[in-house]
Each structure stands twice: as structure tokens, then as C-alpha cells.
Amino acid sequence: MSVRVRFAPSPTGYLHIGGLRTALYNYLFAKKNNGTFVLRIEDTDKARFVEGAMQNLIESLRWAGIDYDEGPNKDAGFGPYIQSERIDLYKEYAQKLIENGNAYYAFDTQEEIELARQKQQAEKLDFKYNRNQMRNQITLGNEEVKSLLESGVPFVIRLKVPEDKTIRFKDIIRGEVVVGSKEVDDQVLLKSDGYPTYHLANVVDDYLMKISHVIRGEEWLPSTPKHILLYEAFNWAPPHFAHLPLLLNKDKTKLSKRQGSVAVEDFRDKGYLSDALVNFVALLGWNPSADREIYAIQELIEHFSLEKINKAGAVFDVQKLDWMNQQYLKNLPNETVALLIASELEKLGIAPQPKSYLEKVAPLFKERVLFVSEIVANADYMFSQPKDFEEEYFKKHWKENTKELISQLIKAIEEIDDFFHSAIQEKIKQFNEEHNIKLKEIIHPIRLMITGKSAGAGMFETMEVLGKSECIKRMNKFINERF
RNA sequence: GGCCCCAUCGACUAACGGUUAGGUCACCAGCCUUUCACGCUGGCAGUAGGGGUUCGAAUCCCCUUGGGGUCACCA
Structure with a gap:
């Protein structure tokens, strides 16, 4: 079986550093196994549409050196790769589940659901959609459903989770995970706006795109049983799963922008070199040997294996990244550093300097700073006469x-x-x-x-x-x- | 709170039953030296706790504790 993996971000603005690592691991795994790395855009939430987010995402990936084999503008027969362009497909598959009895129509309004939620909370119960008490195909009967559908009232399609069933799946990183179906809610599959939820869309697409391994963040682990149920409902063989440990803030919570930069573009703008960032991020949660820190992307590919990925989350601490950036910077050819200095000068509105001059400045400073911007800031006297004297x-x-x-x-x-x-x-x-x-x-x-x-x-x-x-x-x- | 996942120095990690528990970043000290760095040498520092299993446990099992994730018509 050929290896096909995907990175499936939601285009809500920028590429998150955790997303970069997920993309990277998918990429490394694909390249290691002569497989295919697919980029799929999961834009099924119309409310969260952000103009230009997809381009930005692709640009960040490109900057990091992660090119996709298949994806937007690179169709290899499995496209489109943008979910909002596949809406009819999801409807069609949701319909199949209605037909084979694994899903049902529901007509509850947001208010009705909210009411039920409050009621259950008052009784100290965890909220679960109770299919026997709400307004749906099960309580209303097929005739009523038919006329409601014809009258054009809004509806959703929900997964009919089996009553009492043990769901088990094997995670490559964590081993076997077992969950009772009682814990799984009758998840909405098709929203009232006709768009699919993540759960439906990702299962349908992973199947249709022949994805062999789903490598994604650990935050998806709790919803994987739903996905397993969906594969079973469709009578499809599920892919292999590998849930990556989370990237953490200093306080060990899930890495968020509240506590510092998380956008890849921010790191780029701060002057981190893409190779250094990639090297650093690769070693967060995975390590081929631990007797070495610096790996070129080709070496990362050669050594990569899902089995060696850690189970525990990793704190994202830039101290080591800074050091790594320095390592990469001092090994950069002078011509490259000269170019970086030039763009830094331009950014600061300082008069451009001859290339040959900058190439002589570069070796003087590249190993004594963490960032190129420091060269311009610290060695300002290389570009104009000193005004201040210590x-x-x-x-x-x-x-x-x-x-x-x-x-x-x-x-x-x-x-x-x-x-x-x-x-x-x-x-x-x-x-x-x-x-x-x-x-x-x-x-x-x-x-x-x-x-x-x-x-x-x-x-x-x-x-x-x-x-x-x-x-x-x-x-x-x-x-x-x-x- | 329910469910799920996790647990080695401050941080990233190595050790796939037998090591004085290793490396890297950071920190400290020293060396180098024209300053600052780089580099080199050394140091500080860890198996959460308790029970088992075993000749032998960081490693396997159980419990406790702790942390995290997740419980939407968001992904």
C-alpha cells in the first residue's frame, strides 16, 4: 500500500507553529516512505472565513521548505483539495448514511438544543444529544420528516451512534485506545447550511483521497472514536492513526498566542532562518538519537519514524531555537548573509551598500549574533560614522x-x-x-x-x-x- | 465534572530489564583572547510517590498524585 498523508489545516489566518510541526511530520513521513504529501484546506466553517488565509498558509509552508505533492493548484486526480468546493460530495455521503440507517435527520433549533443542554446541566448531567427526546427522524417518524423536508425547514444530519458498543483503534504513537460508544455523542455530520462538519468531511476526504496515515495533533484523539464509527458506518477500512503530542506553553497548556508568538510568519519576521526553525520544531517530540542537534532536512527525512515520536507534550521554549538559529547563521555562506543584511538595511531605511562590501561585513559578525538584525543594530558603525561613543x-x-x-x-x-x-x-x-x-x-x-x-x-x-x-x-x- | 492521553535535570531529549541515568539549550566556573561572541574544558541539575513482578526496574503491572486534551450546526 502506498503511503499518502495529508496536512489539513483550517484557513483561519496564519500557520500555527504547531501546525508547522504537524505538516513537517507528515512531510517527513511521506518523503521517507516515497509517499505523497497532500495539502487539503478544511474551510467548512463559513463563519470563520478569513480572506487570504489559504494563500498565507501556503506561503508559510513554502517559506519553511515544505512543498506539497498534491493540493490546491496541484491536482493529481483526487481534487478539489478545498473542502468548500466539495460540498455536494459530503451531502451525497451523508445521504448514504441516512439510507443505511447510520444517520438521521434532526430539526432542533439552536434554542431547543440550548434548552436541553441547560436542563441536563441543572441535573448535573453531561450534555448529550438525546435522540429519543428531541425533534428528529426518530421521534417524528418518516412521514413527518418527509413533509418537513419538503416544506424546506432547516435540518441537520446526525450520526446514529450505536447504543452499547466498545470502540477500539490502534494509534501508532499511543497503542490501543478503547472508548465506549456511550461516551460518543450523536455528532452533527451535515450542518443546516449544507456544509459538513469536520468529522464527516475529514473521513469522506481521507477515504476518497486514499489517505493511508492520519498524522494529526493530539487534540483530535477524543474525537477519533467518532471517526472510527463513521468508517464503520460507511463500511470503509480506516487509515492508520498517529496522534502527535501537543506543543505547550511554559505553563504546559496547549501552545497559544496569548503567551507569545505562534504564527510561523512572526518567526520569519523576527529573523529566524527557516532551516533553523524546521530543525528545532522537528526535534520537539521526536529525536532520532540525541547525540546530535543539527539536522538538515534531508537528514530528518532519512531518520524519521513515527514510532520514535514521544507521547508527552513538549514545551516550546525559544532559548534553544535561538541557539540553533545562531548555529545556522554562522554556517551560512557570506553571500547569503550579505543578502539578509541588505534586506535588513532596507527595512530600516538605511542607504543600500555594495554587495561586495556586505560580503566582507558578513563574516565579521555572523557568528557573534543570534539574528541578522543584530548585525545592523550592533554594528551600525559599518554603515555610517559613529555618533555616540561609550x-x-x-x-x-x-x-x-x-x-x-x-x-x-x-x-x-x-x-x-x-x-x-x-x-x-x-x-x-x-x-x-x-x-x-x-x-x-x-x-x-x-x-x-x-x-x-x-x-x-x-x-x-x-x-x-x-x-x-x-x-x-x-x-x-x-x-x-x-x- | 465525564471520557481520553501523558509523566527522566529548569527546557528539549537518550537509555527498547543490567549504564557511575547520557547528550543539547540555559545557568555557573575556567581556558582562549584586542572587546563581544564563537570555540574548548569542567560544574550544577532528573527517573512524581507508593506498591508489586523480577536475581535485577527509569524501563513491565496496579494504585495514588500531578499535568494536559476534549466534551459545538469550530476545526
Whole structure:
């Protein structure tokens, strides 16, 4: 049997980080098994329609490097992949369940259901739709139903859950799960607006799209018995199930936007690299060996297995993600980092710099920051003359004789022909020997004058990149304006 | 509350009955050093509790406790 999996998000705005992981695991499983990764859009809630949400979702997936084999605009014969375009299909299948006695029409209004709910709550009972007391095909009889239907009153179709039956299914991650049918409500399958509920739509689609493995979040575990019942009602073989542990907030509740960013696009905007995010998220709840942290997507695919997925939820803690981002950033080619710096400059409205220049700036800073944005923020002096000078730094390293030394040093620096860091270093070393001073005594004042800051990349390298005349200009300017 | 799921350092995890319970992030100390980082070395820190089973339990079983999810004409 060929492996076919799907990621089936509801387009309600953005791609949730938990959704990213679900998509990723589906993707990894598909690729590992030479299978097919399907994207299906579950937009059966008209009330929650969000303009552009689907495009946004697809864009986020693409950014993360997760491309779908089948889905919107990529029909391989199982489409359409957008549920709102499949409405007739669900009606047709709901009808089949009516015919084979596994579902029934119901005409209760929202108010009537609410009333029944309150009544049961008053008696301290859990709410369950009582098919023998409500207005439906069972209490009304077929004749009455027929005329109601003809008169055009709104109706829903509900699943007729067997009275007393033990429902069992095997979850790849959790083992066997057993639930009594008493615990399962007569779920609405077809809503009064003619749209299906999730339960009907996902079962029908998974069957029609020949999905072999349903890999989804653990929040679906409690409703899986309903789905099993539906497969049985249709007389279909159910797919394999794997319910993923949840991603958690720091307080261990289900990851939500109340407690921080959860949208993939937010992480992108903050400057996280997609490879780092994917690597990090992959290792939340799954780990191939634990003796290594950094895995390229191809390696994730090679090692992936559903059996090794953890059962317990995983706290989403960005500390390790930040570290991972740094790891990826410092291993990025300079040309790539240069591009990222360029777009960061543009974002801040700073004048663009030549590509060749940025490629020299990149290696100086890429391994000392977590994000590219920090390069621009911390090393602003690489893009314009420093305006502020750290006073503490000045006090600490500027001595009585420093000014006089610098005047002479500038002359020495002017003599350097090939302004490379090695030559600069050599010249300064010579200068130090002549004046009988240590490197420490001169390098900090130089850093201060040229960068204004106490922290930065290697000073000789920094000088090389800035260039001889710029360095001299800055030193003269400092001396002239300061004293 | 009913039902379901879960439980190893602060966080992510490894150990598929036999290990001084390992690694990574974070934290602390040191080294490196022209600052800041990177890097390197070391340290702190965990099997929720109680019963079994077994020669032997983090690992298997039961109970307790704790946490989470879910109970819509939302997905």
C-alpha cells in the first residue's frame, strides 16, 4: 500500500507553529516512505472565513521548505483539495448514511438544543444529544420528516451512534485506545447550511483521497472514536492513526498566542532562518538519537519514524531555537548573509551598500549574533560614522598619553600600503614596540574612535573592511571633536 | 465534572530489564583572547510517590498524585 498523508489545516489566518510541526511530520513521513504529501484546506466553517488565509498558509509552508505533492493548484486526480468546493460530495455521503440507517435527520433549533443542554446541566448531567427526546427522524417518524423536508425547514444530519458498543483503534504513537460508544455523542455530520462538519468531511476526504496515515495533533484523539464509527458506518477500512503530542506553553497548556508568538510568519519576521526553525520544531517530540542537534532536512527525512515520536507534550521554549538559529547563521555562506543584511538595511531605511562590501561585513559578525538584525543594530558603525561613543569605555582605556600616541599612530597607519588586517596588525605591533606599549593600551582607543563601541569583531579585520581612509578619517574626527 | 492521553535535570531529549541515568539549550566556573561572541574544558541539575513482578526496574503491572486534551450546526 502506498503511503499518502495529508496536512489539513483550517484557513483561519496564519500557520500555527504547531501546525508547522504537524505538516513537517507528515512531510517527513511521506518523503521517507516515497509517499505523497497532500495539502487539503478544511474551510467548512463559513463563519470563520478569513480572506487570504489559504494563500498565507501556503506561503508559510513554502517559506519553511515544505512543498506539497498534491493540493490546491496541484491536482493529481483526487481534487478539489478545498473542502468548500466539495460540498455536494459530503451531502451525497451523508445521504448514504441516512439510507443505511447510520444517520438521521434532526430539526432542533439552536434554542431547543440550548434548552436541553441547560436542563441536563441543572441535573448535573453531561450534555448529550438525546435522540429519543428531541425533534428528529426518530421521534417524528418518516412521514413527518418527509413533509418537513419538503416544506424546506432547516435540518441537520446526525450520526446514529450505536447504543452499547466498545470502540477500539490502534494509534501508532499511543497503542490501543478503547472508548465506549456511550461516551460518543450523536455528532452533527451535515450542518443546516449544507456544509459538513469536520468529522464527516475529514473521513469522506481521507477515504476518497486514499489517505493511508492520519498524522494529526493530539487534540483530535477524543474525537477519533467518532471517526472510527463513521468508517464503520460507511463500511470503509480506516487509515492508520498517529496522534502527535501537543506543543505547550511554559505553563504546559496547549501552545497559544496569548503567551507569545505562534504564527510561523512572526518567526520569519523576527529573523529566524527557516532551516533553523524546521530543525528545532522537528526535534520537539521526536529525536532520532540525541547525540546530535543539527539536522538538515534531508537528514530528518532519512531518520524519521513515527514510532520514535514521544507521547508527552513538549514545551516550546525559544532559548534553544535561538541557539540553533545562531548555529545556522554562522554556517551560512557570506553571500547569503550579505543578502539578509541588505534586506535588513532596507527595512530600516538605511542607504543600500555594495554587495561586495556586505560580503566582507558578513563574516565579521555572523557568528557573534543570534539574528541578522543584530548585525545592523550592533554594528551600525559599518554603515555610517559613529555618533555616540561609550563613555565607560572611553574612561577605562583613554589614558594621559593616549591622545599623543594616537596622533603618531595615525601617521603610522597612513604608511600602510596594503590595508589588510595582517598588515595592519604588523604595523601596530611595530608601533607598539617602538613606543614600548602593549597592544591593550592602543587597541581599545582605536576601537572606540572607529566604532564608538566596546564590543565588536576583531579590530584589524574591522579596519580592513572599513578601509584605510575611513579609519583615518574617523580617528582624526574623534581627536578633533573631542579635544 | 465525564471520557481520553501523558509523566527522566529548569527546557528539549537518550537509555527498547543490567549504564557511575547520557547528550543539547540555559545557568555557573575556567581556558582562549584586542572587546563581544564563537570555540574548548569542567560544574550544577532528573527517573512524581507508593506498591508489586523480577536475581535485577527509569524501563513491565496496579494504585495514588500531578499535568494536559476534549466534551459545538469550530476545526
